[in-house]
Structure formats: C-alpha cells, structure tokens
Amino acid sequence: MKDSLKVAAWEISKMLKNKSFLISILLAPIIMGVFSALPALMARVEEDRGLHLYIVDELGIYETLAAHAPALNIVLERHTGDLAALQDQISGKPGSAYLVLDEKVLAERRATIMLGGDGLPTLTALNALLESMLRQLALQREGLPNEAIISALTPFSIDSASLTQAGDSMARVVPAVFSAIILFGVYITGMMILQSAMAEKKDRMAEVILSSVSAESLMQGKLLGYSVLGLLQILSWLVFGAVVAQYRLNIPVFTYLWRPELALSLFFAIAGYFLYASILVAIGSTIDDLATTTNFQSTIMMIPILPLLFIQPVIVNPNGIVATFGSYFPLTAAGVMLLRLGLSTTMT
C-alpha cells in the first residue's frame, strides 16, 4: 500500500503541474456557464426587439388584448383599413405581423398570425392569452354566466404522491444527483486513467517502474491518484454549479446536500468509479498507443452508459425485479443504486 501511495502522489503531483489539466479545471465551468447562459441571452436580445402586431378585430376583444400587450413585449395596433394594403405594408418586415379576429375564427376555432418576414418569434404567451380569450368569448356566446365561464376555464392540476415517501423529496434527490454527477464526471476522466496506464509503455518506463514496485502497487497507485484528480476536477465544477444553483436559481442545494443520504450516495459513486477505472487500467495496460484504443472504444463507452438502460424500469418501480437485478450486476450497480436512492425510501 505504501508503494501505491507513492505512485498515487506522483500521478497527482504530475497532473497538478500539467498546465492543460489546470486549464481544463478552470475552463470547463466557464465553457458550461457560457453555453448555458449565452443561448438564453441571445434569444432575449431577439425577444427584446418585440413584435408589432396589427389586429383586425371584428369580435370586440382588442381592448382586453391591448391591456395585456405590454407584459407580452408586443406592440398592438388596431387596423381598420384595407387588408391588402396592410399585407403590402408589413410584407418583408420580420418584426411585423397581423391577426384577423372575425366570426370565421370562432366558427373554425382557428386563428392564424400572419408574419411579415422570416423567423419564428416566441409567441407562446400571446397564443395562450388569445386561446383563453377566444374560449371565453365562445362560452359567452353560448349564454353561460361569467362564474360558470371562470369555473370552466380554471384548469385542474393532477399530481401523485407516495404514502411511503413522506417529507421533502429534494432531501433524497439532491444528494443522489450530486453523487451521480460525481460518478459521471469521473467516468469522463476515465480516458486519463487509460492514457496513464499506457504511459509507462509509451515512455518505455514500464521495466524501470516494475523493477521498483509490483504491478499491483503501480495499478493501485494510478487508480488512487486519478480518483483524487477526477474528484478534484469534478468538485471544482460542482462547487461552481452549486453556487450558481444556490444563489442564481434559488435552489437551496447546500441545505439538501449535507444529509446522511449523501454518504451512501457517495459510496456508490466512488465504488462505481473504482470498478470502471480498474477496467480502464486493465485495458490500458494491454495496449501500447491511442490508436489501438479505438479497438476498445465501444467497450469503454458502453460501460458508463449501461445504467441508462435501467432508468425507465427503475423509475416505474424502484424496488422491482429490474431494479434489484441492476443493483446486483456490478457494471450497473452504482448507477442503479444512485437512481434508487433518489426515488425510494424503502429499498428492498
């Protein structure tokens, strides 16, 4: 074990002095942040340009619609003139559109917003508002009193709850998700282990090292070293993610995280890592270069995605036959157990 620790310390110190590794630690959260925030930011820029919507209103609902328009970032304008002239006016203008609200709309239960140019602006909120107003109008025409209309338009919410899962489900889910991210993240660092196992042969150091320590100590040292490096990498990302979740998305991650469930979840995540890493080290020790790795690509990729096959049946029944089998099968045990920990309090 002493030799393993020496090897582990060497691998850790070697990687921590490696600029590309350090850059990857810092760069990954930045890239993740940019990629998660940028599309929404860019969409907002387009949304901020707003939509100029001309309404040809023959149903008498323009005033009500206009009252909601500012909240929807839409400029409404009533059009009373020639429709053909309006079409000519907005044609070729991406930010302009018109909508005809007439008896035909009520009869066919269909309204079409005609866009002046290319592109599909986000009209979900406008569509929902129009749908509600038109439904209300149709019900009024049927002669229903206002109370009945409001009652008819108020939606029902259907939920499900478990008798065995009292309390806050987030308390179970957050530690399991946290551990699953660690497990997944360490899987990603698996290639580092593979390359490290090949390094001795590539650098022609195998004989020197194996004349100093046993093959077992060398492999154990690599597993230990890269587990620390992988965890370090993932934890730095998770800290970044947790801070964002806590303060930006207002999810009290830290409150839910420090629960007894975390210890159990972490155990399965780390045990899963060691199993996966052992397989990679074994593969790495049998091959000489990265080109040969392609022969093992499918095997390497298959191992971490195996638990995905169990997701659906485990969600349906976290204590069923499939879940139990997945818990006992080594290659899926870690993933399935993390899923079960998040879904069930009465594991059998």
Place this chain on the structure above:
Amino acid sequence: MSTALELQNINKTFGGTQVVSDVSFAVKAGEIFGLLGPNGAGKTTTIRCILGIMYPDSGRISFSFGSDRHVARSAIGYLPEERGLYKDVRVLDLLLYLANLRGYSLPKARLRAMTYLAKFGLEGREKAKIEELSKGMAQKVQFIASILHEPKLLILDEPFSGLDPVSQNIVKQELRELSSQGTALLLSGHQMNVLEELCDRIFLMNKGRQVLYGPIDQIKEQYADHKCTIYGDNEGVAFERLPGIKQVTRDKMRTTIFLAKSVEVQQFLHSLPQGIDIKELSVDRISLHDIFVSVAQGGVPHEG
C-alpha cells in the same frame, strides 16, 4: 566475496518455446559480471526473472540482501536496454520519484542526484524537462536513476549504447568505483570490447542455454587461441601453408592468421617467410568478440 545474487536452474517457456533453459549462475558482491549472448539468447528474460517482472517456470533466484521481493527490489538498480523516461517531467522530480519508489531517503537522494548530475555534465539541468534533453543526456539521467539509491545489485542492459566516448569513460569509471565499494554489477550487452575490459566473470548463453561460464581470463585461456595480424602488401604470400595454421583471412592490406592451440607464438614468428612486407605486426589472443561470434554461429562447445 559473498554471493549477492544466485540463480539455480532457471527455466522459462513462452508458448511452448523454451527461452531460458536450466540457467544457473551467481554474481558476487563487488564483481562485474557479464551476461552475454546473441540476440534471442534469453538474456533479457533472465534479467526480467531476476527483477521479478516475470516469474520463472521453475528454478530459484535468491539475493544475499533478502528473500522478500519488496526488499530485493529496493536493493536493485536497473537500466533496461529499451531506454525511455517520462517526457513531460523535470529531471530532478523524476530522479527523486524513482529513488522514493526504491524506499531511499529523499534528502539523501536529492544530494546524490545533484552530485551525479554535476559529474555527468548535467549541472543546472535539474529543472529541465526530460523532453528538453538530448538523447545522450536522457541516457545519463537514466543511468543516474539506476544508481541513485545505492543499490547492492546493479543490472545494466547495454549500458554504453548511445553514449559518446567521453560519457562511456565516465560510466566505466563509475562502474569500477561502484564495484570497488562492494556493489554487484551484472552487465548485459553486445559491445564485447567494453565488457571484456570491465568484466571479471562472464556467463555466455545461446538459445536459452549456458555456453560459457567463468572468469574471463580462464575462458580466454581455454577457448581463445592466438592470432597474428600483419599489415602489409602480402597478397601473394601463402600463409596457409605454414605449420599449425587454422585459418587465414585477408582484408585489403590486413592479413589475420589464426594459430592452432598447439602452436607456440615464438615458433610461429620464426616460421614466417623471409621478405614478407611487415608494416605492422601484432600477436594477441582471440577476443571475446571472436568467441561471441563463434558462439552465435555454434562454434564453441558447451561447457560441462
């Protein structure tokens, strides 16, 4: 001298091919021992068995400094024939790591590393990355790594290949010094002239088996007859007709005459024809190189 390493009846088979067959020899503390043989003779397999990188099918390997494999590893230094070092690490870091793996004190290793780096002309390069060094420099670093932890048994496979003559002399000197301090040295290689110069005893093997084993002087006495080399224009001279001549080879102006064991050197010199062209003349025993070539071609009988 006490025995540092002893091999008894080592056998190793790969896929039905016997690559090491009944090999037995001992290396004494303070001696320089040569493990020789042509390519494929089984030298590297024998060395790997000694180092514990692979295990023999049968036979016994024992060390004077401990039967425990871990203890043995820490007392052995090894320079493999296939040279290489981690490319992206600093020289001193690598030396200290390898010394640490052997269980050697780090402060002591640091001190010795700096001394040896200076000795091998690598002063000030301790913080350089291996990839920044020339091939020769990297080989020196690897040699330093093999001796840094003061091994009791030092195994060097082709220690002089790739080294310039100056570096070769430094390594030779260092090996002699280590030997005088009691380190057992096992050298393996093909550079016969250098090994002949350094080794006290040799074990010559071919096709996995022992061919010759013993002190180098005795072997040369036993197997090496005399040869006479004459440099001069003697194209038409029939040296073959002289009494007790085994073979004559000619290479432009150089004629080499191989004498039979029974022939006295003085008697042969008197028998040389009058008037031959002698610009240079030397008489010496057949070198280890000649014996080696002869062995490779199956020319030397197996020793009992």
